[in-house]
Amino acid sequence: MTTIQTLIDATALGSVYALMAVGIGLVFGVLRLVNFAYGQLIMAGAYTLALTNGWTPIASIVLCFAVVIGLTMTMEVVAFRPLRNASPAAMLVATFAISFLLQSIALLKFGALGKPVATLTGLNRPIADGALIVRWIWIVAILVAAFTLGALLLLLNRTSLGLHMRAAAADFRTARLLGVRANRVISGAVLLSGVLAAAVAVIITAEQPFVTSDFALRDTIIVLVGVVVGGIDRLWSATLGGFAMGFVTGALGGFLPSTGDWPFTSSVYLDSAVFVLVILVLLVRPGGLFVSRGQRVVERV
């Protein structure tokens, strides 16, 4: 019974991380930019929910999406656009700076104690009483992830904006030569990543209804690692990587013994165990777990 319980928990966490991985992977695809500040977008959404506790949930969630999307687009115009031709290292450092800036602002403005979120606390209740605890929010998380990924797949494969995004991700220079509008494609990808961040903010606050300035920071680091482990060059492998990290983190948290003497308690060595796995994976498959070795296209003349 506990095994099934752990697997359900792990799948739910994996779904949320998969959404974050898509958000990070979309922007990386078109900008070659690893957005370290992604977690702070989620944090901003979470604070929006916390500050609108008295509102009806719908209004609260709508404002959360508006704030996160606004912040994402501001980030694009103020930071990413001027640095578009800068080196990847400069862009990464810039996103670090944004990340710390936003965390500090949150700390100064809202204090170190944190704020409770009451928007969707009802979803944190179990569906039914019993030995197996399935919370509503997990169902919602898995459904939202499945629906969002499906919709994204349709967008990428069935629309011309999607085709332009895929082309831009593979070879931006050639895409521009063909008349693909760089700004439109980049804004589209950044906008989508903002929508995903807002959705993740709503889901995570329902599970952990307490917002601090480092909210979603640890999750972002784990997802970033997952994206690299899965293979950052492709959206689907990055997404799978995010899911895998969430699943493994959730599963190890459940399967590792939670009692015993220091240091053998799961909360202490969970991260160590996860990152040992990461190191092993990268040693064996440096290109990414889900990128098959034969995928290099051989040019035939």
Next chain:
Amino acid sequence: MTAMLELKGLEVRYGSVPAVRALNLLIEQGEIVGLIGPNGAGKSTTLHAIMGLVPAHAGEIRLRAKSIRGRAPEAVARSGVALVPEGRRIYANLTVAENLQLGLAARRSENGADLEQDLAWVHELFPIVSEFAQRAAGSLSGGQQQQLAIARALVARPDVLLLDEPSLGLAPQLVDVVFQALAKIRERGVTVLLVEQRAQRTVAFADRTHILANGELTTTLSPANADDTERMIAAYLGART
């Protein structure tokens, strides 16, 4: 005759090193102009400057008498200039049909051309495009990829087609296929600037061919000069005639 593309005193530098110097070139509507010369002479740089891929340090680039200097590559493409880049640059992981669809990004809606008709013409010109429509473009042979790259540029219905060494790395019979296609493109009235390494073939094919050496135009040849290899070799080595 109206001037379609005009380069006036074009200068491009990489750092402090000049790659193209005081280049003047006027191409009239429907003309096929060849540009040949040794490696590193500035041929590709000239095409890249026209497309806005590299900034022009000095000089003017005019399309239909309107300056396009300083425009972004996508804006140049959308004003009717298409480049078939060196190395073909097709999207290996996308299907042939998707590659072709990307070419439509630069298509201008206002000129009232019939899309169906244009597509039919491109498919007739390069039958492999419809034959392998659903295949990954990366699985095509080099010659087929080159045909796809030209087809992709043509579906945008450009006024000016720039080709950067389309015969590079192709077997002789595939070079024939490329030049036969160019002949049909000429019939359609598209203005062409053809950068090539196959000097003799280019001189014989183009209305006129310029030789570019050390970033400067040195010699102009007509199809009648196609067998004058001595003059060509001298120009390659830097002589002005």
